[in-house]
Amino acid sequence: MIEDKNQQRTDLSQLGEFGLIDHLSKSFEIKQKSTIKAIGDDAAVLEYDNKRVVVTTDFLVEGVHFDLSYMPLKHLGYKAVIVNLSDVYAMNAEATQITVSIAVSNRFPLEAIEELYAGIQTACKLYDIDLIGGDTTSSTSGLIISVTAIGQVDKDNEVYRSGAKPNDLLVVSGDLGGAYLGLQVLEREKEVFKVNPNSQPDLDAYTYIVERQLKPEARKDIVKLLHELEVKPTSMIDISDGLSSEILHLCKASKVGCDLYENKLPLDPQVISTAEEFNMDSTTIALSGGEDYELLMTISQEDYPKIKANPNLTVIGFITEAASGAHLVTRGEQKIELTAQGWNSFDKD
Amino acid sequence: MIEDKNQQRTDLSQLGEFGLIDHLSKSFEIKQKSTIKAIGDDAAVLEYDNKRVVVTTDFLVEGVHFDLSYMPLKHLGYKAVIVNLSDVYAMNAEATQITVSIAVSNRFPLEAIEELYAGIQTACKLYDIDLIGGDTTSSTSGLIISVTAIGQVDKDNEVYRSGAKPNDLLVVSGDLGGAYLGLQVLEREKEVFKVNPNSQPDLDAYTYIVERQLKPEARKDIVKLLHELEVKPTSMIDISDGLSSEILHLCKASKVGCDLYENKLPLDPQVISTAEEFNMDSTTIALSGGEDYELLMTISQEDYPKIKANPNLTVIGFITEAASGAHLVTRGEQKIELTAQGWNSFDKD
Known part of the structure; x- marks a missing residue:
């Protein structure tokens, strides 16, 4: 009904993930005083008084990032958290909270999702992380997990990708x-x-x-x-x-x-x-x-x-x-x- | 190779989305001092000095939440942001930042993703929101969008679902x-x-x-x-x-x-x-x-x-x-x- 008159097609694989993010985000402006660092590092950095808050997010897609035939769901849940905490630590920050969203097809019974969350919970316990939110929804195929991790660091203690100097x-x-x-x-x-x-x-x-x-x-x-x-x-x-x-x-x-x-x-x-x-x-x-x-x-x-x-x-x-x-x-x-x-x-x- | 010996199957539709979140999150403990409110409201609330930070996240899945045959991608991008901002405003907070992650199959050319981001950008401009991060990855089918919105509110100005009193x-x-x-x-x-x-x-x-x-x-x-x-x-x-x-x-x-x-x-x-x-x-x-x-x-x-x-x-x-x-x-x-x-x-x- 709504016709796409734009005939140009650029294949996504030409850009790759980093290229795609760069490409898509370059025209966005930063307006909030509390935004210290937006896209381009392991995590974003926000500031509230003398605390800086770091935020990072990752998608894990079945068939792309994991194969359930050898990845037990509990391990998958664990890994989904770890991958995001790793980005927070890479900012020299302390990881404090996560949100976890999942889209899942009806072929997964509740018990499978419980296994997944058992892994998430183990990671939360071991790393002292609070699960503070998320969304669950159905998917037309497979399992998709989106985790956002939040952390904090004292002002000026955060470490970016951009500070390396010759002879370091x-x-x-x-x-x-x-x-x-x-x-x-x-x-x-x-x-x-x-x-x-x-x-x-x-x-x-x-x-x-x-x-x-x-x-x-x-x-x-x-x-x-x-x-x-x-x-x-x-x-x-x-x-x-x-x-x-x-x-x-x-x-x-x-x-x-x-x-x-x-x-x-x-x-x-x-x-x-x-x-x-x-x-x-x-x-x-x-x-x-x-x-x-x-x-x-x-x-x-x-x-x-x-x-x-x-x-x-x-x-x-x-x-x-x-x-x-x-x-x-x-x-x-x-x-x-x-x-x-x-x-x-x-x-x- | 890894056999699932758990034969019990509870259909996800028996629980519904809210039931599923309740069920999955009930065994998680809160440990961080900065976590004021975790799961159970429109958004989570974190505290840094006298500022409270609210965080909320939503998944939009093609074929479940939207149908691209009548939803132009630009509108979809716009709506994906709005849905999350709405949760921040429902906390009586000011929305300040978002992260946007997308999983997308190769059937979408770059131009389609640009349309999607044009809608995201329009929403960001209109509502004074900074895009601070995200993840892009391929999907084995369809388009999936995950948006996390962050906002702030002065301490004790946040409004929860839980404060209604008789005669209000x-x-x-x-x-x-x-x-x-x-x-x-x-x-x-x-x-x-x-x-x-x-x-x-x-x-x-x-x-x-x-x-x-x-x-x-x-x-x-x-x-x-x-x-x-x-x-x-x-x-x-x-x-x-x-x-x-x-x-x-x-x-x-x-x-x-x-x-x-x-x-x-x-x-x-x-x-x-x-x-x-x-x-x-x-x-x-x-x-x-x-x-x-x-x-x-x-x-x-x-x-x-x-x-x-x-x-x-x-x-x-x-x-x-x-x-x-x-x-x-x-x-x-x-x-x-x-x-x-x-x-x-x-x-x-």
Whole structure:
């Protein structure tokens, strides 16, 4: 009845998620005094007196972000919360509240949704988060979860993506690549199961990496640790789409370059052995794997003594002038330009 | 691979949306000092020093909440914002920021999403709202929009659903039933179009009600007006699911009853004439139609002189003791128990 006379069609996959957000939000103006930072970081920042409030939101769509054939609903609920808390911690803030909205088709019984909420609740308990709202509705297909997380931070303690300076150290928490390899293991088991439904998966050799995929944690402890060490990072971001992609976000927002050292990348032994088993390069996985939910930050050189003995933090490179570009320095001392091979949901189908 | 051993299945439609939220949230505890009000009102309330922050979120799902064959994307974007702002105003708060997340299948070109955002932007401009974040992702089917709205209100100025007292007046802004009848007109035109694709809809006689459906407004002006009149309602809710349903929410939250007068219901002449045309009862439509986004409130009797001359506000009844129940007093002086015939998305398919 209402005809679309606009014949132009630009495929969404040409833009990708980040491109799409940039494109759509560029014409919006900011008018509220309380809006300190809108789109463009891990979370938005609002100000009320001397408290700053951070807000972040994420969608999880069945068939795009998760596959219920190997993702138990309880784990999914847990992960949906963690993914958002991770964005709050990446602002150097304390996560305090979430809202959870779900759209669900009638093929899910109440008991399934209860499982999902049991996972959400476990995450809330473990991270001291209040569930303060949400919406539930039916969907014509599949399960869609939208979580918004709210946090707070004292004024001027928040850390953006944009504060990195040349000579700052590039630091990462935990280790990398586990979540991606855990997914490979789960997908392999799914194929085996399709061929022989009586097969019992033996995941004993992969417990760490499977847990990294199914039950990731957000690094609340790192924000606390940094506070105790009296280190305020100059910039920070969480690693959801792969280290390369996140480094490039930091460099772009801070208008700097960087040298990243291959031999410094923190890898768990299970990541190394499983990568070999799958005939994959562990460096590529660490750079592009995604879903590790570790924190990537830059710190001033003068803070190095405070962090150098800490097993939770690894220096993996340093920041350079923008003109130098962003590079990986390989074990063979070669300099390779860093490229984002992060994940773009619009490329999936 | 992961077997669900839980054989019990409770159909979601048995619970309905409100039942589902109640059911799922009852086991969550509140731990944050800044959480003043969590689930159970139009919006959550957080506190930072003397400012209270309200947060509300809503999902709009294609095929459930909207039909793109008669809902232009620009109007959809506008409405998605309005629906959420309405919840903020229902707290007697000022709406300040929104986040917008969309999941969209590849069948939508960028230009379609731009149309959607043009509508979002128009709403932001008109209502002085900052877009501060969001997420875009692909979906395996259809379009899903999740909007979270944030607002602020001075401490103790927020109005909950729970403050109504016996003898308070029941007051509604604007008029009722238009949005529902607008939808009936649009659905009729869609059927005509299916039979004869060359037919041109003539909607001239229905401009007001079609606009109520396609381009509803949130009553920011009423919050401002109440402030100017120095009236703080004792309770307030926005009318999204139909007057009966919302009155019952207020009564339940406030532990009171009410008498609602059929002959006081504010109806636009176009609502009356179109209801007749469709052979529908205009009172039923006003009670159960939904999507009017007017504000329903209770005010203390002593505030009556301040509002009585105002064309934007209509007294439609008064609050009674809980034991009296909630009733409609008909034109024939009959007392009929009020029942919620609001909308439940889980009943749709």
